[in-house]
Amino acid sequence: SQQGEEDPQALSIQEGENATMNCSYKTSINNLQWYRQNSGRGLVHLILIRSNEREKHSGRLRVTLDTSKKSSSLLITASRAADTASYFCATVGNQFYFGTGTSLTVIP
Amino acid sequence: GAVVSQHPSRVICKSGTSVKIECRSLDFQATTMFWYRQFPKQSLMLMATSNEGSKATYEQGVEKDKFLINHASLTLSTLTVTSAHPEDSSFYICSAAQGAGGGTDTQYFGPGTRLTVL
Numbered sequence: 238s239q240q241g242e243e244d245p246q247a248l249s250i251q252e253g254e255n256a257t258m259n260c261s262y263k264t265s266i267n268n269l270q271w272y273r274q275n276s277g278r279g280l281v282h283l284i285l286i287r288s289n290e291r292e293k294h295s296g297r298l299r300v301t302l303d304t305s306k307k308s309s310s311l312l313i314t315a316s317r318a319a320d321t322a323s324y325f326c327a328t329v330g331n332q333f334y335f336g337t338g339t340s341l342t343v344i345p
Numbered sequence: 346g347a348v349v350s351q352h353p354s355r356v357i358c359k360s361g362t363s364v365k366i367e368c369r370s371l372d373f374q375a376t377t378m379f380w381y382r383q384f385p386k387q388s389l390m391l392m393a394t395s396n397e398g399s400k401a402t403y404e405q406g407v408e409k410d411k412f413l414i415n416h417a418s419l420t421l422s423t424l425t426v427t428s429a430h431p432e433d434s435s436f437y438i439c440s441a442a443q444g445a446g447g448g449t450d451t452q453y454f455g456p457g458t459r460l461t462v463l
Contacts, residue, residue: 272454279351279438279456280389282370325388333379333440337390 241328241336249342256313258339260326263307269302269309270327274338280325283311318345347373347443350453358407359463364457366424368439374419375441379452381410383436395422429462436460 240261381389395401395416440452
């Protein structure tokens, strides 16, 4: 399968703590994207990192990409209860393939 | 930003009936549209890719006669689930891209349609 794998599958933290999610994939990519999905809702695009980039920031989000290890991480700093959602990585080559997702719960 | 809508957002139907889901790009022309399926607490699985005016390309294991896709214009694609059964109950999400949707092209996602087959 070309689908990426994410870990952990589920993560529960206290508000204010940092949350780190990892994504590993198998094929070569042009870019990797992270999405957020609230329960039963559509996807919200968070950030895109290109294959020639190693790190990218957007607000409280920090994404890293290691193409030699075929892995990426998403760090959410100073988490809030509103960050509770599922987070998916998507690897983009000729096609879009979504990872298995991490369910994040931020406890107020 | 680019907006993609889906209609209906929820549909409940009886087993054996057909259901049509619409995906529209509201403020851009979508050369390519994608249909995904998502089971509870699972990831999105690509079902098919459709290009305006041509036949859809289905992923392995997806029945093309079961899931009919029509991309009649640059702003509209439809997915028809024919003779729906309870196992077809799922969350269906479309996305649209101005280009081919791969590489550095951006896909814009619709809000999804929850299908429940009784």
